[in-house]
């Protein structure tokens with residue numbers, strides 16, 4: 001039997017590129033980066049747009065009638081989803097890094113922008129669900145919102161990586177969750193600004209079609225209390241010593 005993957009992947013990639021180049025939302029995001037006005041809300045718009053484009057390209061090209069036995073076998077799912085989603089991760093992560101550089105510079109913070117690792121287990125989860133279903137029709141919904149949700153979570157991971165780094169450098173990061181779209185009671189309850197490490201456990205969680213955003217704007221003036229920082233550093237040194245002893 002012919003291997004459908006190479007031509008299918010090529011079509012997905014070229015459709016994705018064409019639609020991305022034509023996207024006004026992406027143009028707007030890139031423009032605001034260029035004029036140094038971009039922040040994490042811009043990054044969120046960017047992520048949702050590349051997620052929506054990929055999801056609709058999947059929908060146009062992956063249909064039960066092109067799949068053998070109308071099912072998305074593991075070796076097909078894996079060879080399509082991995083490169084396509086990794087590409088989206090890189091686009092979002094690169095864009096976020098540039099925005100973080102801008103935010104650091106604007107705040108006068110001389111620190112490198114951090115990039116997170118790709119969350120491969122989320123991608124694997126989607127691939128497994130696709131491969132497990134005997135009928136593609138029954139599982140095709142997973143190529144809709146969950147793809148966009150994955151893209152939003154890349155932004156969260158960038159926020160987390162940078163807020164973490166700033167916290168370790170003695171700053172006092174504040175992260176903000178804002179409502180987006182139709183906000184339910186659960187989301188309204190989570191919305192707000194939190195000092196780093198005092199945020200609710202669910203701050204990065206999203207239900208289906210949730211468009212709430214989590215963002216971070218560094219502020220050099222917000223610093224940790226010197227005494228708290230000393231205690232924290234001493235504890236950290238002790239912890240490392242104990243680790244060394246164990247090894």
Ligand SMILES: [Zn+2]
Nearest residue numbers: 187210211212
């Ligand atoms: Zn929400």
